[in-house]
Amino acid sequence: MNVSDTHQFPNGSPRSTTAGARILIVDDEESTRRLLGRLLQGYSYHCTLAADAHDARQQLAQEQFALLLCDVNMPGESGMQLIRHVLHEYPNTATVMVTGLDDHQLANVALEIGAYGYIIKPFEANEVLINVANALRRRRLEIENRAHRERLEQAVQERTAELRHAFRLLELAAEETIQRLAIAAEFRDDETARHIQRMSQYCALLASRYGFDTDRCELIRVASPMHDIGKIGTPDHILLKPGKFTSDEFKVIAKHTDIGYRILEGSQAELLKLAATIAWTHHERFDGSGYPRGLAGETIPIEGRIAAIADAFDALTSKRVYKPAYPVEQAIDLMIEHRGKQFDPTLLDLFLGAMPEVLAIRNQYADQHMAH
Numbered sequence: 001m002n003v004s005d006t007h008q009f010p011n012g013s014p015r016s017t018t019a020g021a022r023i024l025i026v027d028d029e030e031s032t033r034r035l036l037g038r039l040l041q042g043y044s045y046h047c048t049l050a051a052d053a054h055d056a057r058q059q060l061a062q063e064q065f066a067l068l069l070c071d072v073n074m075p076g077e078s079g080m081q082l083i084r085h086v087l088h089e090y091p092n093t094a095t096v097m098v099t100g101l102d103d104h105q106l107a108n109v110a111l112e113i114g115a116y117g118y119i120i121k122p123f124e125a126n127e128v129l130i131n132v133a134n135a136l137r138r139r140r141l142e143i144e145n146r147a148h149r150e151r152l153e154q155a156v157q158e159r160t161a162e163l164r165h166a167f168r169l170l171e172l173a174a175e176e177t178i179q180r181l182a183i184a185a186e187f188r189d190d191e192t193a194r195h196i197q198r199m200s201q202y203c204a205l206l207a208s209r210y211g212f213d214t215d216r217c218e219l220i221r222v223a224s225p226m227h228d229i230g231k232i233g234t235p236d237h238i239l240l241k242p243g244k245f246t247s248d249e250f251k252v253i254a255k256h257t258d259i260g261y262r263i264l265e266g267s268q269a270e271l272l273k274l275a276a277t278i279a280w281t282h283h284e285r286f287d288g289s290g291y292p293r294g295l296a297g298e299t300i301p302i303e304g305r306i307a308a309i310a311d312a313f314d315a316l317t318s319k320r321v322y323k324p325a326y327p328v329e330q331a332i333d334l335m336i337e338h339r340g341k342q343f344d345p346t347l348l349d350l351f352l353g354a355m356p357e358v359l360a361i362r363n364q365y366a367d368q369h370m371a372h
Helices: 030-041 053-062 079-089 104-113 125-186 191-210 214-233 247-254 256-264 270-281 302-316 328-337 345-353 355-364
Strands: 022-026 046-050 067-070 094-099 117-120
Touching: 022 030, 022 053, 030 046, 030 125, 046 053, 053 079, 067 079, 067 125, 079 094, 079 104, 094 104, 094 125, 104 117, 117 125, 125 214, 191 214, 191 302, 191 345, 191 355, 214 256, 214 270, 214 302, 247 256, 256 270, 270 302, 302 328, 302 345, 328 345, 328 355, 345 355
Parallel strands: 022 046, 022 067, 067 094, 094 117
Antiparallel strands: none
16 A cells, blocks of 8 residues: 555644544455554544454444445445445444545445545555545534534424414414303303303314314314304393294394304404304205205305204203203204205214214213203
8 A cells, every 4th residue: 555654634633623533444455454544543543443344234233433434345245335334324424435446436326325435545644534534524514413403303393382382372262262252142151151062062073074174173163153143133132032932033033143244254364254154154944944045055055054953953952041952862853854954964964973972072061951
């Protein structure tokens, strides 16, 4: 090997930034690996020698190395295969090829797979020292950059979690505000809150059975409690009247759908847009005999058809000032009688097919006196 006796290192010694690094030298020629070892140890590097890839793998498994100097042609596994292994299994270990093959294509392949340098035998001492120092400095920068990216990713994850938590708190506040406004609109006692919870959960369940994704089902669940927000404009003597309404009284209470729509329309928020739609259409009937506009079939928005079924089931099975609560079986029979008339037949079948989940919701949010 053409190594000079005086190892002058351009621009100063590498000791200040790379000295002490552990280097694994792999070469099947004993003279070459010993020569490299003596050269690098003279510059305060800690060197370990390996005669082939198998020996190198054993050394790599036992301790950490900052750099691998590796020959290409060796008995058994080639140096290129060893470098690929090191790059995959030991990403903090830099690699430099040291070979007697002056092959431009081979050099390009080595650099493309991740080697930091390509030294051709016979080599000059300074050529080795420069390649080693540059590889170690590049390794240090890449490790620092990787650590910096990881710190940034961690900071982003933590900030994202904080924002999600804050957003969830806002969602909960908005949902609770919606429920309290709905209660106020109906002028009812605390049991009204249970009605709102049941009805909204029924809506979400039916939306899920229909095939809406989780986000849409959640939006429907949160928006549906505002279905009767327009009752805020209904006089107490009508809203709280026991018994049946007169024709004139029914005309007054039927206006709550238009009032609710006017309260909620015009918002840019998707939640309020949906709530306006539900408030306006949840009393439409599938056969066109509902109110306020006499819509029929699929001209009624799907959310309105969903809310109509959920609201009717809860109204039938809950006690009101004007009626007792019907047993679940009787309520189901009544709804089946109105299949295709008041209710969308496909949605009603889906709702009735989910009756175990419906009853679980009913039990979870039960009033004190509910029929079974």
